[in-house]
Amino acid sequence: MGWKGILGFEYGIVQGPLGPDIAGPELVAAVANAGGLGLLRTPDWESPDYVKELIRKTRKLTDKPFGVGVVLAFPHKENVKAILEEKVAVLQLYWGECSKELVIEAHNAGVKVVPQVGSLEEAKKAINVGVDAIIVQGREAGGHVIGQEGLISLLPRVVDLVGDHGIPVIAAGGIVDARGYVAALALGAKGICMGTRFLATHESYAHxxxxxxxxxxxxxxxxxxxxxxxxxxxxxxxxxxxxxxxxxxxxxxxxxxxxxxxxxxxxxxxxxxxxxxxxxxxxxxxxxxxxxxxxxxxxxVGLIKEILPAGQVVKKLVEAAQFLIRQTFNPDSI
Structure with a gap:
């Protein structure tokens, strides 16, 4: 099924690295414990010892793998070094070019590299340097938006571009419920990345x-x-x-x-x-x-009606998506 197996995680649900510190250890661990991919967010300045501390705090709350998001527009080299030394599961990158050298360095440390892109051109560059997955962000997304295209037009083009390269494509932008999840799968994504939905959880570090x-x-x-x-x-x-x-x-x-x-x-x-x-x-x-x-x-955001535990968001999303596919898209009903 489309919600299984992405990057070795139980479900193809990714919690975006909400900044500057909203995606902390509690949120990331809750998502990881529920079978999704939780992403910490590094500071927008060099602080490698603090980054290691964040990672270790998260490991005290979960024995499941998780990742760390880095915004390349800010100082980051020492932070990335710390992430690779800690050997987290995933290094997620945004707002800057992911180099072949960085991918090789990460792979040598046993860390998978997942950039977020907002255009077909960025996706081409990511494929060429050997990344492990690509998050495609549509203009519907909250927070900082790197591209100009809507997800429904950009996503299938990136899926076609990836072709048989074996790189999972993850959809981001305006997805908060099972209908959005299933729609992304129908467009060729192997998973989804959500920010706003996880922002509205008990564990998020938002005011x-x-x-x-x-x-x-x-x-x-x-x-x-x-x-x-x-x-x-x-x-x-x-x-x-x-x-x-x-x-x-x-x-x-x-x-x-x-x-x-x-x-x-x-x-x-x-x-x-x-x-x-x-x-x-x-x-x-x-x-x-x-x-x-x-x-x-x-x-x-208008589809979000309540603040929930992050683990419950993952569970409800998977169950509702499975039900929707079985009931609405049953071959006998077509």
């Missing part, structure tokens, strides 16, 4: 107000208002909160550097000030004007 907004709001928008100075040229999809709606036409010359401080937080053990229009999502340590902070979410 309670943020989680509540994911249930309250059902509209998102593709924008570049937040984090322009910290991560230029990185558009993103966010909830249409009242604050965002008031400021979504922000002058293109403005960014967070000259804005007032609206809160404080601790991210990966480091205390930070949060300025208005910063791209930093609130976690449980965050204080200040939470309602005016960025809240990333994918287009299908």
């Amino acid at each position: 309670p107000t943020y989680k509540r907004k994911l249930i309250e709001y059902d509209k998102t928008e593709y924008t570049d208002v937040f984090g322009r100075a910290r991560w230029p040229g990185a558009p993103h999809r966010v909830l249409q909160t009242p604050f965002f709606c008031d400021w979504k036409c922000l002058n293109a010359q403005e960014n967070e550097t000259n804005q007032p401080i609206i809160g404080r937080t601790i991210i990966h053990g480091v205390e930070r000030e949060i300025r208005r229009f910063a791209g930093t999502v609130p976690n449980p340590t965050t204080t200040g004007d939470i309602e005016s902070m960025v809240m990333y979410a994918g287009q299908s």
Whole structure:
């Protein structure tokens, strides 16, 4: 069945490496224990000892394999070295070119490499350097969005491109339930990667107000208002909160550097000030004007009706997908 066997994991369900620290050991371990692939997220600065600590904390919570996500747009070489030394199951890469040298280095350490791409051109490069799987992100996705195409058009093209290379393709962007899962399988994916659905779980390290907004709001928008100075040229999809709606036409010359401080937080053990229009999502340590902070979410957020344990999300998704395939797509009913 399509939900089995991806990269050796029990189910083809991947929990995206929610940043900057929302995908912590508790969330990743819960997903891993349920049979999915959980992904930690490294800091956006070099901190190899801390990365090793995150990995070891996760291993205390699960004896199942898991991975770590790295954003290549930020300093990362020492963090990647730490990940390979710890020999996690998967190194997930995003927003930068995955080199042949890095793939070889990872494979020598027994680590599989899975880049996330947003275009056919990126997928071609990934195939050529010998990656182990490819996450295809559609424009429907929450958070930072690297491509411009919708998932339903991009995914089958990448599947066709992969052909008989034996590289599993994983669908990401706007998938939160069994219908999206089955649709991705029908388009040729071997699994799915979800961010927003796992953001709305008990174990995610998001601020309670943020989680509540994911249930309250059902509209998102593709924008570049937040984090322009910290991560230029990185558009993103966010909830249409009242604050965002008031400021979504922000002058293109403005960014967070000259804005007032609206809160404080601790991210990966480091205390930070949060300025208005910063791209930093609130976690449980965050204080200040939470309602005016960025809240990333994918287009299908309106389908999320409750905050659940992450393991239950995996279980319900698999069971519902199996039922949907048997009942709706039974050959006798065609």
